[in-house]
Amino acid sequence: MLEMLSLGIKSVFVENILLAYFLGMCSFLAVSKKVTTAIGLGFAVVFVMAITTPVNWLAHEYLLKAGALSWLGSQFSEVDLSYLNYIAFIAVIAAMVQIAEMAIEKISMKLYTALGIFLPLITVNCAILGVSLFMIERKYTLGQSTVFGVSSGIGWMLAIIAMAAIREKLKYSNVPKPLRGLGITMLLTGLIAMAFMTFSGINI
Amino acid sequence: MSNKKTFFEPIIHNNPVTIQILGICSALAVTTQLKPSLVMGIAVTVIIAMSSLIVSLIRSFIPKKIRIIVEMTIIATMVILVDQILRAYMFDVSKQLSVFVGLIITNCIVLGRLEGFALINKPIPSILDGIGNGIGYSLILVVVGAGREILGAGTLMGYSVIPQSLYNAGYENNGLMVLAPGAFILLGLIVWLQRAVTGHYEEE
Numbered sequence: 001m002l003e004m005l006s007l008g009i010k011s012v013f014v015e016n017i018l019l020a021y022f023l024g025m026c027s028f029l030a031v032s033k034k035v036t037t038a039i040g041l042g043f044a045v046v047f048v049m050a051i052t053t054p055v056n057w058l059a060h061e062y063l064l065k066a067g068a069l070s071w072l073g074s075q076f077s078e079v080d081l082s083y084l085n086y087i088a089f090i091a092v093i094a095a096m097v098q099i100a101e102m103a104i105e106k107i108s109m110k111l112y113t114a115l116g117i118f119l120p121l122i123t124v125n126c127a128i129l130g131v132s133l134f135m136i137e138r139k140y141t142l143g144q145s146t147v148f149g150v151s152s153g154i155g156w157m158l159a160i161i162a163m164a165a166i167r168e169k170l171k172y173s174n175v176p177k178p179l180r181g182l183g184i185t186m187l188l189t190g191l192i193a194m195a196f197m198t199f200s201g202i203n204i
Numbered sequence: 205m206s207n208k209k210t211f212f213e214p215i216i217h218n219n220p221v222t223i224q225i226l227g228i229c230s231a232l233a234v235t236t237q238l239k240p241s242l243v244m245g246i247a248v249t250v251i252i253a254m255s256s257l258i259v260s261l262i263r264s265f266i267p268k269k270i271r272i273i274v275e276m277t278i279i280a281t282m283v284i285l286v287d288q289i290l291r292a293y294m295f296d297v298s299k300q301l302s303v304f305v306g307l308i309i310t311n312c313i314v315l316g317r318l319e320g321f322a323l324i325n326k327p328i329p330s331i332l333d334g335i336g337n338g339i340g341y342s343l344i345l346v347v348v349g350a351g352r353e354i355l356g357a358g359t360l361m362g363y364s365v366i367p368q369s370l371y372n373a374g375y376e377n378n379g380l381m382v383l384a385p386g387a388f389i390l391l392g393l394i395v396w397l398q399r400a401v402t403g404h405y406e407e408e
Contacts, residue, residue, distance in 0.1 A: 020384050025228040026312045083288060086306050087280045094273065123272075126229050126310035133303035178399035179392075181406030182225055186392030193385040 007144060008151040013199040016155040017127050019192060021134075024127030028160050029185055038164035040111075041122075042157030044100075046150065048122050049131055052096045053149025056089050056132040057142050064088060089132045090123075097123045127156055162192060210329050214336040216402065220313045221344040222395045223404055227313035231345055232387040234304050238361050241349030242342070243297050247290070247305065249338025251282045252314050256322040256334035263323050275318045276309070283308050313341055344394065351390050356381030 017023050024045075031041050062068055064085055070077035101119050105112045112119075122128065131152050135145045166188055175184050220226045227248075234244045255278050259266075266274050287305045290298040298305065308314065317337055322330040353359055358366040358377050366375065380386045399405065 022229050022232040022384065022387070023307070025232070026226065029225055029228065083284055086284055086287075086309055087277065090276055090280055090309055094276070124310050124312065124315060126307050129310050130303060130307055133306050137303060176396075177405050179396045182222065183392050183395040183399065186388050186395060190385045190388030190392060193388055194380075197383065197385065 004143065004147050008147050009202070011148055011151040012155040012158065013196060014202065016159060016193075016196055017130065017152040018156050018159045019189070019196045021130065023130040024125050024156055027121060027125050028156075028163065028189075029182065032160050032163040032185070033167055035161060035164045035168060038160045039157075042153075042160055044119055044122055045125065045127065045156055046153030048093070048097055048100055049128055049149040049153035050146070051100065052089075052093050052128060053131055053135060054142060054146045055096065056092055057135060057140075057145045059088055059092060060085065060136055061142075085133075085136065089129060093128055093132075094123045127152065159192065163189065207329055207332055211332040211336040214333070214340040215343065216340070216398075217404075219340045219344065219398070220316070220337045221341055221391075222398045223402075224313075224316065226316045227311045227341060228391075230304050230307060230311055231341070231348065232384075232391060234301055235345055235349040235352055235387060236356070236382050237353045238346065238349045240297055240300050241345040243290070243294065244301060244304065245338070245342025245345045247286050248308055248311065248313065248341055249335060251279065251286055251308055252317055252338045253331050253334035255279050255282050255314060256317060256330040257327055259318050259322040260325060260327045260330035266323075271323070272315075275315060279314050279318075280309050313337060344391075347394060348387065348390055352381045352386060356386065 011017070015021070018025070018028055027041065032038055060068070060082075062071065064081045066080035066082060067077050068081070069079045097120060101112075104119070131149050135148055140148060163185070167185070170184065170188075179187075214220060218224065221228060221231050230244060230248070235241045255275070258278050259275060283306065286308075287298070290301070290305060317334060321333045325333070350360060353361075354365060355378050358364055358371075366377075378386070381390070
Protein backbone atom coordinates (compact mmCIF):
# COMPACT_ATOMS: atom_id res chain seq x y z
CA MET A 1 0.00 0.00 0.00
CA LEU A 2 2.75 2.40 1.04
CA GLU A 3 4.63 1.50 -2.12
CA MET A 4 1.58 2.49 -4.22
CA LEU A 5 1.28 5.79 -2.35
CA SER A 6 4.95 6.48 -2.96
CA LEU A 7 4.58 5.74 -6.69
CA GLY A 8 1.53 8.02 -6.83
CA ILE A 9 3.25 10.96 -5.15
CA LYS A 10 6.37 10.41 -7.23
CA SER A 11 4.46 10.61 -10.52
CA VAL A 12 2.42 13.67 -9.49
CA PHE A 13 5.26 15.81 -8.16
CA VAL A 14 8.78 14.46 -8.62
CA GLU A 15 8.50 12.92 -12.09
CA ASN A 16 5.67 15.05 -13.39
CA ILE A 17 4.76 13.75 -16.86
CA LEU A 18 4.74 17.28 -18.32
CA LEU A 19 7.49 19.06 -16.41
CA ALA A 20 10.05 16.25 -16.31
CA TYR A 21 9.21 14.19 -19.43
CA PHE A 22 7.77 16.99 -21.64
CA LEU A 23 4.70 14.93 -22.62
CA GLY A 24 1.43 16.59 -23.59
CA MET A 25 3.08 19.91 -24.42
CA CYS A 26 0.94 20.68 -27.48
CA SER A 27 -2.41 20.81 -25.71
CA PHE A 28 -0.70 22.30 -22.65
CA LEU A 29 0.41 25.30 -24.74
CA ALA A 30 -2.84 25.59 -26.70
CA VAL A 31 -5.44 25.23 -23.92
CA SER A 32 -3.72 27.01 -21.00
CA LYS A 33 -5.21 30.44 -21.68
CA LYS A 34 -8.22 30.19 -19.32
CA VAL A 35 -8.46 28.43 -15.96
CA THR A 36 -11.98 27.02 -16.52
CA THR A 37 -11.13 25.23 -19.79
CA ALA A 38 -7.84 24.05 -18.28
CA ILE A 39 -9.74 22.41 -15.40
CA GLY A 40 -12.18 20.75 -17.83
CA LEU A 41 -9.42 19.35 -20.03
CA GLY A 42 -7.42 18.29 -16.95
CA PHE A 43 -10.30 16.17 -15.64
CA ALA A 44 -10.89 14.64 -19.07
CA VAL A 45 -7.21 13.64 -19.30
CA VAL A 46 -7.26 12.08 -15.81
CA PHE A 47 -10.39 10.13 -16.76
CA VAL A 48 -9.04 8.81 -20.06
CA MET A 49 -5.63 7.93 -18.55
CA ALA A 50 -7.29 6.05 -15.68
CA ILE A 51 -9.14 3.85 -18.19
CA THR A 52 -6.59 3.42 -20.99
CA THR A 53 -3.58 2.50 -18.85
CA PRO A 54 -5.06 -0.68 -17.29
CA VAL A 55 -6.74 -1.65 -20.60
CA ASN A 56 -3.45 -1.28 -22.46
CA TRP A 57 -1.72 -3.29 -19.72
CA LEU A 58 -4.20 -6.13 -20.21
CA ALA A 59 -3.81 -5.96 -24.00
CA HIS A 60 -0.01 -6.10 -23.70
CA GLU A 61 -0.02 -8.87 -21.08
CA TYR A 62 -2.54 -11.23 -22.72
CA LEU A 63 -2.28 -10.45 -26.43
CA LEU A 64 0.91 -8.71 -27.52
CA LYS A 65 4.05 -9.51 -25.55
CA ALA A 66 6.32 -12.46 -26.28
CA GLY A 67 4.52 -15.66 -25.28
CA ALA A 68 1.38 -13.79 -24.25
CA LEU A 69 -0.85 -15.92 -26.45
CA SER A 70 0.10 -19.16 -24.67
CA TRP A 71 -3.36 -19.26 -23.03
CA LEU A 72 -4.70 -20.17 -26.50
CA GLY A 73 -2.67 -23.38 -26.56
CA SER A 74 0.98 -24.41 -26.59
CA GLN A 75 1.40 -23.86 -30.36
CA PHE A 76 0.96 -20.10 -29.78
CA SER A 77 3.52 -19.78 -26.99
CA GLU A 78 6.27 -18.73 -29.41
CA VAL A 79 4.32 -15.84 -30.95
CA ASP A 80 5.71 -12.36 -30.23
CA LEU A 81 3.45 -9.52 -31.35
CA SER A 82 5.14 -6.79 -29.34
CA TYR A 83 6.00 -4.82 -32.50
CA LEU A 84 2.25 -4.17 -32.81
CA ASN A 85 2.26 -2.32 -29.46
CA TYR A 86 2.04 1.16 -30.97
CA ILE A 87 -0.89 0.46 -33.29
CA ALA A 88 -2.78 -1.48 -30.62
CA PHE A 89 -2.29 1.21 -27.97
CA ILE A 90 -3.34 4.07 -30.21
CA ALA A 91 -6.43 2.11 -31.28
CA VAL A 92 -7.35 1.42 -27.63
CA ILE A 93 -6.88 5.11 -26.78
CA ALA A 94 -8.99 6.29 -29.73
CA ALA A 95 -11.73 3.79 -28.87
CA MET A 96 -11.69 4.72 -25.16
CA VAL A 97 -11.90 8.43 -25.94
CA GLN A 98 -14.87 7.70 -28.20
CA ILE A 99 -16.59 5.63 -25.48
CA ALA A 100 -15.86 8.25 -22.84
CA GLU A 101 -17.34 10.89 -25.10
CA MET A 102 -20.55 8.90 -25.61
CA ALA A 103 -20.82 8.07 -21.90
CA ILE A 104 -20.34 11.67 -20.81
CA GLU A 105 -22.90 12.81 -23.36
CA LYS A 106 -25.46 10.34 -21.93
CA ILE A 107 -24.70 10.98 -18.23
CA SER A 108 -24.01 14.71 -18.02
CA MET A 109 -24.81 17.00 -20.92
CA LYS A 110 -23.40 19.91 -18.94
CA LEU A 111 -19.91 18.44 -18.65
CA TYR A 112 -20.09 17.34 -22.30
CA THR A 113 -20.71 20.87 -23.59
CA ALA A 114 -18.07 22.25 -21.22
CA LEU A 115 -15.38 19.93 -22.62
CA GLY A 116 -16.51 20.40 -26.22
CA ILE A 117 -13.77 19.94 -28.83
CA PHE A 118 -11.06 19.05 -26.28
CA LEU A 119 -12.48 15.61 -25.64
CA PRO A 120 -11.77 14.10 -29.09
CA LEU A 121 -8.39 15.90 -29.18
CA ILE A 122 -7.21 13.86 -26.17
CA THR A 123 -6.52 11.01 -28.62
CA VAL A 124 -3.45 12.84 -29.91
CA ASN A 125 -2.25 13.99 -26.48
CA CYS A 126 1.15 12.32 -26.25
CA ALA A 127 0.95 12.11 -22.45
CA ILE A 128 -1.68 9.35 -22.76
CA LEU A 129 0.35 7.19 -25.16
CA GLY A 130 3.49 8.07 -23.20
CA VAL A 131 2.09 6.70 -19.94
CA SER A 132 1.21 3.40 -21.66
CA LEU A 133 4.70 3.12 -23.18
CA PHE A 134 6.46 3.98 -19.90
CA MET A 135 4.38 1.37 -18.08
CA ILE A 136 5.61 -1.32 -20.48
CA GLU A 137 9.22 -0.13 -20.31
CA ARG A 138 9.27 -0.05 -16.50
CA LYS A 139 7.50 -3.44 -16.22
CA TYR A 140 4.76 -2.26 -13.83
CA THR A 141 2.09 -4.66 -12.51
CA LEU A 142 -1.63 -4.02 -13.19
CA GLY A 143 -2.09 -2.22 -9.86
CA GLN A 144 1.03 -0.10 -10.29
CA SER A 145 0.00 0.82 -13.84
CA THR A 146 -3.41 2.03 -12.70
CA VAL A 147 -1.90 4.16 -9.93
CA PHE A 148 0.73 5.47 -12.38
CA GLY A 149 -1.93 6.38 -14.95
CA VAL A 150 -4.22 8.19 -12.51
CA SER A 151 -1.45 10.11 -10.75
CA SER A 152 0.26 11.10 -14.02
CA GLY A 153 -3.08 12.52 -15.13
CA ILE A 154 -3.39 14.46 -11.86
CA GLY A 155 0.14 15.80 -12.28
CA TRP A 156 -0.64 16.97 -15.81
CA MET A 157 -3.85 18.64 -14.60
CA LEU A 158 -1.93 20.41 -11.82
CA ALA A 159 0.62 21.80 -14.29
CA ILE A 160 -1.94 23.05 -16.83
CA ILE A 161 -4.10 24.74 -14.16
CA ALA A 162 -1.05 26.47 -12.67
CA MET A 163 0.01 27.68 -16.12
CA ALA A 164 -3.51 28.90 -17.01
CA ALA A 165 -3.69 30.89 -13.78
CA ILE A 166 -0.33 32.54 -14.50
CA ARG A 167 -1.28 33.35 -18.09
CA GLU A 168 -4.53 34.99 -16.97
CA LYS A 169 -2.47 37.38 -14.85
CA LEU A 170 0.13 37.79 -17.58
CA LYS A 171 -2.38 39.62 -19.78
CA TYR A 172 -1.78 42.75 -17.70
CA SER A 173 2.00 42.79 -18.01
CA ASN A 174 4.08 44.33 -20.76
CA VAL A 175 5.96 41.45 -22.35
CA PRO A 176 8.43 42.25 -25.22
CA LYS A 177 6.64 41.65 -28.53
CA PRO A 178 8.67 38.74 -29.97
CA LEU A 179 8.52 36.97 -26.61
CA ARG A 180 4.69 37.00 -26.42
CA GLY A 181 2.82 33.73 -26.70
CA LEU A 182 5.09 30.70 -27.08
CA GLY A 183 8.33 32.33 -25.89
CA ILE A 184 7.17 33.60 -22.51
CA THR A 185 5.12 30.42 -21.95
CA MET A 186 8.23 28.27 -22.41
CA LEU A 187 10.26 30.43 -20.02
CA LEU A 188 7.45 30.23 -17.43
CA THR A 189 7.20 26.45 -17.85
CA GLY A 190 10.94 26.30 -17.20
CA LEU A 191 10.49 28.20 -13.94
CA ILE A 192 7.58 25.96 -12.87
CA ALA A 193 9.69 22.89 -13.70
CA MET A 194 12.49 24.31 -11.55
CA ALA A 195 10.04 24.78 -8.68
CA PHE A 196 8.85 21.18 -9.05
CA MET A 197 12.47 19.99 -8.90
CA THR A 198 12.53 20.90 -5.22
CA PHE A 199 10.24 17.91 -4.62
CA SER A 200 12.93 15.54 -5.84
CA GLY A 201 14.50 15.21 -2.40
CA ILE A 202 11.32 13.70 -0.95
CA ASN A 203 11.45 10.01 -0.07
CA ILE A 204 8.56 8.02 1.33
CA MET B 205 2.70 27.89 -54.37
CA SER B 206 5.84 26.78 -56.20
CA ASN B 207 7.63 23.58 -55.21
CA LYS B 208 10.69 25.55 -54.13
CA LYS B 209 8.66 27.71 -51.77
CA THR B 210 6.83 24.66 -50.38
CA PHE B 211 10.19 23.14 -49.56
CA PHE B 212 12.04 26.14 -48.10
CA GLU B 213 9.29 28.00 -46.26
CA PRO B 214 8.91 25.62 -43.30
CA ILE B 215 12.66 25.63 -42.62
CA ILE B 216 12.87 29.16 -41.17
CA HIS B 217 9.85 31.37 -41.87
CA ASN B 218 7.11 28.90 -41.06
CA ASN B 219 9.11 26.62 -38.78
CA PRO B 220 6.88 23.83 -37.38
CA VAL B 221 8.27 24.11 -33.84
CA THR B 222 8.74 27.83 -33.25
CA ILE B 223 5.97 29.30 -35.46
CA GLN B 224 3.33 26.61 -35.89
CA ILE B 225 3.89 25.36 -32.28
CA LEU B 226 3.76 21.67 -33.25
CA GLY B 227 5.77 18.76 -31.91
CA ILE B 228 7.25 20.46 -28.88
CA CYS B 229 7.19 17.34 -26.68
CA SER B 230 9.83 15.37 -28.49
CA ALA B 231 11.80 18.51 -29.39
CA LEU B 232 12.60 18.85 -25.69
CA ALA B 233 12.77 15.30 -24.44
CA VAL B 234 15.48 13.83 -26.67
CA THR B 235 17.77 16.86 -26.84
CA THR B 236 20.09 16.33 -23.86
CA GLN B 237 22.82 15.46 -26.40
CA LEU B 238 23.46 16.15 -30.06
CA LYS B 239 23.56 12.56 -31.34
CA PRO B 240 20.03 11.44 -30.29
CA SER B 241 18.72 14.82 -31.51
CA LEU B 242 20.17 14.17 -34.98
CA VAL B 243 18.80 10.63 -35.15
CA MET B 244 15.37 11.79 -33.96
CA GLY B 245 15.37 14.60 -36.55
CA ILE B 246 16.17 12.19 -39.37
CA ALA B 247 13.58 9.67 -38.15
CA VAL B 248 10.81 12.30 -38.01
CA THR B 249 11.77 13.68 -41.46
CA VAL B 250 11.55 10.20 -43.00
CA ILE B 251 8.22 9.51 -41.29
CA ILE B 252 6.62 12.81 -42.37
CA ALA B 253 7.86 12.43 -45.96
CA MET B 254 6.72 8.81 -46.31
CA SER B 255 3.30 9.26 -44.69
CA SER B 256 2.70 12.50 -46.66
CA LEU B 257 3.45 10.61 -49.87
CA ILE B 258 1.12 7.71 -49.01
CA VAL B 259 -1.75 9.91 -47.81
CA SER B 260 -1.39 12.14 -50.86
CA LEU B 261 -1.50 9.11 -53.21
CA ILE B 262 -4.70 7.74 -51.68
CA ARG B 263 -6.24 11.10 -50.77
CA SER B 264 -9.24 10.76 -53.10
CA PHE B 265 -10.15 7.33 -51.67
CA ILE B 266 -10.18 8.32 -47.98
CA PRO B 267 -13.71 8.98 -46.66
CA LYS B 268 -13.85 12.29 -44.80
CA LYS B 269 -15.36 10.83 -41.63
CA ILE B 270 -12.72 8.24 -40.85
CA ARG B 271 -9.70 10.12 -42.19
CA ILE B 272 -8.07 10.60 -38.75
CA ILE B 273 -8.07 6.84 -38.12
CA VAL B 274 -6.67 6.14 -41.60
CA GLU B 275 -3.93 8.74 -41.07
CA MET B 276 -3.07 7.41 -37.60
CA THR B 277 -2.77 3.88 -38.99
CA ILE B 278 -0.41 5.03 -41.77
CA ILE B 279 1.72 7.03 -39.30
CA ALA B 280 1.83 4.16 -36.82
CA THR B 281 2.95 1.74 -39.56
CA MET B 282 5.78 4.11 -40.59
CA VAL B 283 6.83 4.56 -36.94
CA ILE B 284 6.94 0.78 -36.41
CA LEU B 285 9.17 0.42 -39.51
CA VAL B 286 11.57 3.14 -38.33
CA ASP B 287 11.60 1.74 -34.80
CA GLN B 288 12.49 -1.76 -36.03
CA ILE B 289 15.27 -0.36 -38.26
CA LEU B 290 16.72 1.67 -35.36
CA ARG B 291 16.64 -1.39 -33.11
CA ALA B 292 18.41 -3.48 -35.69
CA TYR B 293 21.19 -1.05 -36.68
CA MET B 294 21.56 1.56 -33.89
CA PHE B 295 20.58 -0.24 -30.73
CA ASP B 296 22.31 2.12 -28.28
CA VAL B 297 20.65 5.23 -29.73
CA SER B 298 17.32 3.41 -29.84
CA LYS B 299 17.70 2.61 -26.11
CA GLN B 300 18.50 6.28 -25.42
CA LEU B 301 15.45 7.52 -27.33
CA SER B 302 13.35 4.84 -25.53
CA VAL B 303 9.62 5.62 -25.70
CA PHE B 304 10.07 8.79 -27.74
CA VAL B 305 10.34 6.89 -31.04
CA GLY B 306 6.89 5.46 -30.38
CA LEU B 307 5.63 8.88 -29.42
CA ILE B 308 6.30 10.16 -32.96
CA ILE B 309 2.80 8.71 -33.64
CA THR B 310 1.27 11.44 -31.51
CA ASN B 311 3.76 14.09 -32.67
CA CYS B 312 1.43 16.80 -33.90
CA ILE B 313 3.76 17.79 -36.78
CA VAL B 314 3.07 14.58 -38.68
CA LEU B 315 -0.72 14.67 -38.29
CA GLY B 316 -0.72 18.43 -38.81
CA ARG B 317 1.08 18.20 -42.17
CA LEU B 318 -1.13 15.32 -43.32
CA GLU B 319 -4.31 17.19 -42.39
CA GLY B 320 -3.13 20.57 -43.57
CA PHE B 321 -1.21 19.72 -46.72
CA ALA B 322 -1.02 16.13 -47.98
CA LEU B 323 -4.79 15.60 -47.90
CA ILE B 324 -5.40 18.33 -50.48
CA ASN B 325 -2.21 18.33 -52.60
CA LYS B 326 -0.48 16.21 -55.25
CA PRO B 327 2.23 13.66 -54.24
CA ILE B 328 5.32 15.66 -55.33
CA PRO B 329 4.53 18.88 -53.40
CA SER B 330 3.39 16.76 -50.44
CA ILE B 331 6.68 14.91 -50.16
CA LEU B 332 8.61 18.22 -50.51
CA ASP B 333 6.44 19.79 -47.81
CA GLY B 334 7.06 16.77 -45.59
CA ILE B 335 10.84 16.91 -46.04
CA GLY B 336 10.89 20.71 -45.55
CA ASN B 337 8.97 20.50 -42.30
CA GLY B 338 11.13 17.60 -41.16
CA ILE B 339 14.28 19.66 -41.78
CA GLY B 340 12.79 22.67 -39.99
CA TYR B 341 12.03 20.44 -37.00
CA SER B 342 15.48 18.83 -37.10
CA LEU B 343 17.13 22.26 -37.19
CA ILE B 344 15.53 23.27 -33.87
CA LEU B 345 16.37 19.86 -32.40
CA VAL B 346 20.02 20.14 -33.42
CA VAL B 347 20.36 23.71 -32.06
CA VAL B 348 18.73 22.81 -28.74
CA GLY B 349 20.67 19.52 -28.53
CA ALA B 350 24.04 21.14 -29.27
CA GLY B 351 23.32 23.99 -26.82
CA ARG B 352 22.34 21.67 -24.02
CA GLU B 353 25.29 19.33 -24.56
CA ILE B 354 27.87 22.14 -24.67
CA LEU B 355 26.49 24.07 -21.70
CA GLY B 356 25.45 21.05 -19.66
CA ALA B 357 28.29 18.60 -20.18
CA GLY B 358 30.99 20.58 -22.00
CA THR B 359 31.06 18.04 -24.85
CA LEU B 360 29.78 17.79 -28.44
CA MET B 361 29.00 14.37 -29.98
CA GLY B 362 30.87 12.96 -26.97
CA TYR B 363 34.10 14.95 -27.60
CA SER B 364 35.09 17.56 -25.07
CA VAL B 365 34.96 21.07 -26.58
CA ILE B 366 35.44 23.37 -23.58
CA PRO B 367 39.21 23.89 -23.11
CA GLN B 368 40.70 22.66 -19.84
CA SER B 369 42.11 26.13 -19.12
CA LEU B 370 38.55 27.46 -18.72
CA TYR B 371 37.81 24.81 -16.09
CA ASN B 372 41.07 25.70 -14.35
CA ALA B 373 39.95 29.32 -14.30
CA GLY B 374 36.84 28.28 -12.38
CA TYR B 375 34.28 27.54 -15.15
CA GLU B 376 31.79 24.79 -14.32
CA ASN B 377 29.28 22.83 -16.39
CA ASN B 378 25.71 23.99 -15.82
CA GLY B 379 23.92 20.85 -14.62
CA LEU B 380 20.55 22.54 -14.98
CA MET B 381 20.87 22.44 -18.79
CA VAL B 382 20.74 18.63 -18.81
CA LEU B 383 17.55 18.67 -16.69
CA ALA B 384 14.06 19.63 -17.83
CA PRO B 385 14.02 23.35 -16.88
CA GLY B 386 17.13 24.04 -18.98
CA ALA B 387 15.36 22.67 -22.07
CA PHE B 388 12.27 24.82 -21.53
CA ILE B 389 14.31 27.98 -20.99
CA LEU B 390 16.68 27.35 -23.91
CA LEU B 391 13.76 26.74 -26.31
CA GLY B 392 12.01 29.85 -24.98
CA LEU B 393 15.11 31.92 -25.75
CA ILE B 394 15.46 30.39 -29.25
CA VAL B 395 11.81 31.24 -29.97
CA TRP B 396 12.43 34.80 -28.77
CA LEU B 397 15.50 35.22 -31.00
CA GLN B 398 13.86 33.59 -34.03
CA ARG B 399 10.73 35.74 -33.78
CA ALA B 400 12.74 38.90 -33.25
CA VAL B 401 14.62 38.12 -36.50
CA THR B 402 11.66 37.03 -38.66
CA GLY B 403 9.22 39.54 -37.19
CA HIS B 404 6.44 37.02 -36.48
CA TYR B 405 4.42 38.24 -33.50
CA GLU B 406 1.65 36.53 -31.59
CA GLU B 407 -1.08 38.60 -29.96
CA GLU B 408 -2.36 37.41 -26.60
